[in-house]
Amino acid sequence: MITISLCMIVKNEEARLPVCLKSVADLADEIVIVDTGSTDRTKEVAAEFGAKVYEFAWREDFAAARNFSFSLATCEYILWMDADDVFTEPNRAKLLRLKQELSSDIDAVLMNYVLHEEEQTGAPLAFTRRNRLVKRSRNYRWIGIVHEYLDVADGKQLLTDIAVTHRGTGSHSGRNLKIIEHHLASGGVLQGRLRFHFACELADAGRYEEAVPHFAEFLLDPKANRDDLILACARLADCYGFLGRERQKLETLLRSLQFHTPSSEICCAIGNCMEDRQEWAMAIYWYGQAIQNANVGSWTAIVHSASRTWLPHSRLCLCYAQLGHLRQAYEHNREALRYLPEDPGLLENEKKLKLALETASTS
Known part of the structure; x- marks a missing residue:
């Protein structure tokens, strides 16, 4: 059985930290908490x-704080979490099994990171994957002042179906944007993923015109990874949509196809563009591709469950x-109902379509 150090950075988390730690404390052999300036x-x-x-003196750099927390760990493997993350009961059992059975040659374990969940059932609505557990002896480092990642x-690496669920409320966009702007004001430069994240933060703040050139510049970066490039296309297309530049929105979505087979999320976005143009046959093609490509993606792409389940069927119905x-x-409305059996809009569609079909068959 491996030993695990849980490493966290926190600030003013007295309300959420107990929920997080109750979900994982008994599975960790050591808990390292780095406080960056709490007043509670x-x-x-x-x-x-x-x-x-x-304690760690905050310096507008998340990677620096996380690297400090990792430097204090003493166990074989390091697990990291945020205060608004939890392991649900089924995933606690999976983590315990991993702890008991993990092969010593594994350096990093990827786990699902549930970003949004269905309120009633807890089913994941959107998720990605993160390197969540890493071997301490490899001395892996965090990179990035915001949206930091482990290199x-x-x-x-081992891909698992273990999930960490994010239960936070609100957005950190304003905070992250301030950190990047402080970095620039202090003489820092935008390069690599930091430019991409700056563009995303500008877009999240509704500053679409400012975000556009940064997305465009990032898309020319020969060192950018595929998932970031595809997401940059999607986010840039959203900006063009908000700016009323529909032709450029569609062109940017289509541009993403050069990087990989289109995911269901991209296919649905293109299908929506075709709907807006009332090009119904083309919309049908792209929503059909969304269904066909439901399993397309990479280990770290963001997955929106709706685009891979009920949404393309609902749009195909229309x-x-x-x-x-x-x-x-x-038939497509019925398929959508398989995923959302109590949805009032889909149930109403079923009644109307059934009546229309019955009327057509007797006329």
């Missing part, structure tokens, strides 16, 4: 869970109805 009871709460608590490119193909519309 965060440090006392951490100590109540047996954590080793350290484990040279290690042996498109076929526009062309007068009521049988196909009815």
